Amino acid sequence: MKIFSDLYEKDIDSLFFVRPGKFTKHTDRELLSYALGATLYMPATRKNIHQELLVKKHYGLASMVICLEDSIADHEVVEAEEQLVTELKHLDEALEKGFISNEELPLIFVRVRSLRQLQYISESAGEALKVLTGIVIPKFEPIAGREILQYIHQLNATGILLYAMPILETKRIIEKETRIEELLSIKAVVDEFRHLVLNVRIGATDFSGLYGIRRNADTTVYDIGVIRDCISDIVNLFLRFDSPYVVSGPVWEYFSSTQRILKPQLRQTPFKSAFGQDGLKWRSELIDRHMDGLIQEVLMDIANGLTGKTIIHPSHIKTVHALNAVSYEEYIDAKNIVESAEHHNGVRKSAFANKMNEIKPHYYWAQKMLRKSQVYGVLQDGITNIDLLKQEIFISNS
Numbered sequence: 185m186k187i188f189s190d191l192y193e194k195d196i197d198s199l200f201f202v203r204p205g206k207f208t209k210h211t212d213r214e215l216l217s218y219a220l221g222a223t224l225y226m227p228a229t230r231k232n233i234h235q236e237l238l239v240k241k242h243y244g245l246a247s248m249v250i251c252l253e254d255s256i257a258d259h260e261v262v263e264a265e266e267q268l269v270t271e272l273k274h275l276d277e278a279l280e281k282g283f284i285s286n287e288e289l290p291l292i293f294v295r296v297r298s299l300r301q302l303q304y305i306s307e308s309a310g311e312a313l314k315v316l317t318g319i320v321i322p323k324f325e326p327i328a329g330r331e332i333l334q335y336i337h338q339l340n341a342t343g344i345l346l347y348a349m350p351i352l353e354t355k356r357i358i359e360k361e362t363r364i365e366e367l368l369s370i371k372a373v374v375d376e377f378r379h380l381v382l383n384v385r386i387g388a389t390d391f392s393g394l395y396g397i398r399r400n401a402d403t404t405v406y407d408i409g410v411i412r413d414c415i416s417d418i419v420n421l422f423l424r425f426d427s428p429y430v431v432s433g434p435v436w437e438y439f440s441s442t443q444r445i446l447k448p449q450l451r452q453t454p455f456k457s458a459f460g461q462d463g464l465k466w467r468s469e470l471i472d473r474h475m476d477g478l479i480q481e482v483l484m485d486i487a488n489g490l491t492g493k494t495i496i497h498p499s500h501i502k503t504v505h506a507l508n509a510v511s512y513e514e515y516i517d518a519k520n521i522v523e524s525a526e527h528h529n530g531v532r533k534s535a536f537a538n539k540m541n542e543i544k545p546h547y548y549w550a551q552k553m554l555r556k557s558q559v560y561g562v563l564q565d566g567i568t569n570i571d572l573l574k575q576e577i578f579i580s581n582s
Contacts, residue, residue, distance in 0.1 A: 185206065185207055185208060185219075185246055185287060185288065185289065185290055185291070186204045186205060186206045186207065186246070187204045187219070187221050187244070187246055187505050187508075187559055187560050187561070188204050188244060188505060188509075188560075188561065188572075189244055189246070190243040190244040190502075191244075198564070199563065199564060199567055199571065199572065200561040200562060200563060200564060200567075201512055201515070201561075201562045201563060201564045201565065202510075202515065202557055202558075202561050202562035203561050204559065204560055204561035205558045205559055205561070206287065207219045207559065208286050208287060208289075209286075209291060209317040209318075209345060209347075210286075210345065213347070213379070213382065214555065215555055215558055215559065216291075216347075216382060217382050217383055217429075217430040218430055218491055218492075218555050218556050218558075218559045218560075219246065219247070219291070219559045220246065220247040220291060220382075220383060220432065220492045221246040221247060221492050221501070221504060221505050221508065221559075221560075222244075222245075222246070222247075222492065222493055222495045222500055222501040222503075222504035222505060223247045223248065223249055223293075223432070223492060223493070223494050223495065224242065224245060224247070224248045224249070224495055224496070224497075224498060224501065225248070225249045225251055225255065225295075225435070225494060225495070225496050226248065226249070226250060226251065226255075227250075227251050227255040227256050227264070228250050228251055228252045228255075228256060228264035228265070228267055228268040228294075229256050229260055229263060229264045229267055230250075230267075231267065232271075233250065233271045234271050234274040234275045234278060235274075237275065237284065237289065237290065238278055238283055238284055240288075241498075242498040242501065243498070243501065243502070244501045244502055244505060245290045245498065245501060246290050246291065246501075246505075247290055247291040247292075247293070247317075247492075248290055248291070248292055248293070249293045249294070249295050249320050249494075250268055250271070250292065250293070250294050250295070251294075251295040251320075252264050252265065252268065252294065252295055252296055252297055252301060252305075253295050253296070253297050253322050254322070254390075261297070261301075265301070265304065265305060265308070268294065268305065269305065269308045269309050269312070272309045272312040272313065272315055272316070273309065273312045275289075275292075275312070275315045276311060276312035276314070276315050279315065289315070291317040291318075292315060292316050292317055293316065293317055293318045293319060293320045293349060294316060294319055294320065295319075295320035295321075295322055296319060296320070296321070296322075296332075297322075298328075299328065299331050299332050299335055302319060302332060302335060302336075303335065306339060313339075313344060313346075314344055314345075316346060317346070317347060317382075318336075318346050318347035318348055318349060318382055319332070319336055319346060319347075319348050319349070320348075320349045320351060320385070321333075321348055321349065321350045321351065322351045322353065322387065323351065323353055323354050323387075323390070324350035324351055324352060324353075324354070324370060325354055325356070325366070325370070326366075326369040326370055326372070326373050329350060329370065329373055330373045330376070330377075332348070333348055333373065333376075333377040333380055333381075334377075336348050336377075336380055337377065337380060340380070346380075347380055347381070347382035348377070348380045348381055348382065349381070349382055349383045349384070349385055350370070350374060350381065350384060350385070351385045351386070351387045352367075352370070352384065352385070352386055352387060352418055353386070353387020353388075353389075353390035353391060354366070354390075355394055357370075357391075357414065357418075358391045358394055358395075358410065358411075358414050360413075363414065363417055364417065367417060367418065367421050368421070371421055371422065371427075374429070375427065381429065382430075383429070383430050383431070383432055383492070384418075384422050384429045384430070384431045384432070385431075385432050385434075385494065386415060386418060386431065386432070386433070386434045386490075387434065387435075388405045388411050388415075388434030388435065389434070389435055389437065391410075391411055391414060392408065392411060395410060397410075397411075400438075401438040401477045402477055403477070404477065404480050404481040404484055405434050405481060405484075406481070406484045406488075411434075415434075415488065416488075418431065419431060419488055419489055419490075423489050425548040428548075430491050430492075431489070431490050431491070432490055432491060432492040432493060432494065433481070433482065433485035433490040433491075433492065433493035433494070434493070434494060435493070435494035435495065435496060436477075436478045436481060436482075436493065436494075436495055436496070436500060437496055438477065438478070439496070439497035439499055439500065475499075475503060478500060478503055478504075479503060479507065479573075481493075482503065482504055482507045482508075483507060486507065486508065491508065491552075491556065492504065492508065502572075502573070503573065505560065505572075506569050506572035506573045507569050507573075508556070508560050509560045509561055509562075509563055509569060509572055510553055510556055510557040510560055510561065510562045510563065511562070511563050511568070511569070512562060512563055512564060512565040512566075512567070513534075513536055513565075514553050514562075515553065515554075515557050515562040516535050516536070517534055517535070517536070517539075517541055517546075517550070517553075518549070518550035518551075518553035518554050518557070519550075519554065520532065520534075520535060520541060521541050521543055521546050521547060521549075521550035522547070522550050522551065522554060524541075524543050525543050525544075525547055528543060529543045529544050530542075530543060531543070
């Protein structure tokens with residue numbers, strides 16, 4: 185599997201200075217944690233998931249979550265569990281027969297409601313559990329979360345490889361008076377099982393629901409003060425250089441609409457500069473598809489140190505991936521900083537003569553950029569994320 189797997193091979197070299205790297209669930213954890221990209225959620229009641237993966241229905245899909253929690257009704261739980269086990273066994277059979285390879289399979293996670301449900305799924309799926317990359321733990325809190333992490337650790341001791349992704353989305357986290365204490369308690373548990381934790385995720389929809397808030401397609405999650413404040417504290421604790429995790433962007437829940445309230449969020453200049461009048465027409469197409477809100481939110485995710493994003497529609501995959509690709513300038517700066525750190529720890533002028541690279545303050549950032557570049561690739565000098573977005577429309581319409 186690789187990010188941008190849906191781009192034509194002939195276009196890869198013209199677009200990328202460093203090609204996007206390949207990965208499987210067995211890739212080193214530190215690198216794999218950056219590789220989820222746009223993580224597509226789908227309910228466990230959905231039938232024929234294995235067939236969709238076999239025919240590669242969702243262009244560019246790199247990771248997915250099959251959900252047994254909020255996306256299904258309480259009365260559907262038994263049906264969803266049975267359907268999930270059936271799908272896992274079908275996938276396992278397809279792998280055994282060579283209909284698909286581990287290298288082609290996206291990273292697959294299951295979002296469970298409880299430890300008891302995870303135990304049932306693992307016992308029912310048996311050997312088919314190995315098609316999973318990991319388990320998503322919603323509404324993570326220290327005691328129950330630790331029990332699930334301990335069970336995953338025990339499963340791995342039998343020879344299987346499963347990772348965990350806790351979702352931070354509870355009342356004690358969003359409410360200011362309990363937030364720091366709860367986050368510190370959660371981090372202590374997560375640190376104990378660091379070898380299992382692939383990614384920390386943020387449940388902005390659950391947070392918003394506790395206040396009766398639902399953002400519209402013209403509003404990013406960072407425009408909602410109480411959520412922005414909480415994300416800031418999560419970043420503060422989980423992205424620290426001395427004990428870092430990869431934290432992913434919260435879900436974007438819109439995929440089309442014909443009505444707008446606020447003005448579009450995409451500036452005209454980058455599109456007109458790159459593609460002239462055709463660029464402006466294409467900008468209008470993005471706006472009509474309500475992709476401008478998503479683009480703005482992903483850019484804010486990246487600015488706040490988050491990598492990848494939860495999505496609920498496959499049309500979002502390319503946008504999230506394109507915006508996370510590392511620019512040539514970022515890559516050269518990062519490479520120079522890391523190389524200089526061996527013999528020099530002062531200040532160096534960027535090779536692009538437009539900024540100063542301070543070796544010590546920028547070293548952690550540079551390390552992140554280089555890891556990210558191994559997954560998302562590095563764009564050619566003169567190629568921008570907008571070029572990749574343009575490529576997305578060409579591919580998706582082909």
